[in-house]
Amino acid sequence: MKNILAEIVEEKKIIVKKAKEEMPLAEIRKQIVPANFGLSHKLRTEEFSLIAECKLQSPSKGRLCDRYTIEELVSIYEQNGASALSVHTDPHFLGKNEDLKAIKKITSLPIMRKDFIIDEYQIYESRMLGANAILLIARILTENELHSFLYKAWSLGMDVIIEVHDEDDMKKALGTPAEFIGINNRNLITFETSIENTLPLLSMVDDKRTIISESGISSCDDCVRLRNAGCDGILVGEGLVKAADVARQTRLFSNPVVEDKKIA
Secondary structure, X not given: OOOHHHHHHHHHHHHHHHHHHHOOHXXXXXXXXXXXXXXXXXXXXXXXXXXXXXXXXXXXXXXXXOXXXXXXXXXXXXXXXXXXXXXXXXXXXXXXXXXHHHHHOOXXXXXXXXXXXXXXXXXXHHHHHOOOEEEEEHHHOOHHHHHHHHHHHHHOOXXXXXXXXXXXXXXXXXXXOOOEEEEEOEOOOOOOEOHHHHHHHHHHOOOOOEEEEEOOXXXXXXXXXXXXXXXXXXXXXXXXXXOOOHHHHHHXXXXXXXXXXXXX
């Protein structure tokens, strides 16, 4: 079976090697101004958070949205209650570094760079581009790399969401002091999604962590179910950009109605 994640990581190694040649780390360090942990400040003040993803394309489904530009999506998200933004900079998602820099100029919301970070260089690069936070994928990093990359991001004033997909990933994430853990509902081999992936993993997490459910969230029922189950927030891309009314969907996902009883 085709392993899309493995292919992306191999391509990422080539991209990072080229980036290092074009702009050495020493040059990037000169341009960095530390951030102020904007994402964590935002998420800690809200009962439930929507991280809205500025995504136009998926490697498994192709083009998702041709009605808006990235900048237009940002405006819609910010005006309709999103807590933060997730910006893809990987070419598989039609993302590029310039998108993050452009978005930083037009929004006050904290921005997480969503990419396949495999090298410390990318952490410095993320801050240079203006990111307030980064995503670290447990599946593609060793335990030592997770710890090292987490502390490096913190030293630059950036928050980190460690993304997990199964019990092994979760154990690896829980072995770090990371506050934010994202449970991805996407199968990393087939890229199919189901929110059922989040629910059993929640029982492994202590109250000190903030849990974000990611991907495969397409309806208000999904949002309510995840919130009732104990998630502190959601990260949604396709479920927003493919909606008939993106603004309305953003409002609904930002504040899903909670039932008194938890839904199993």
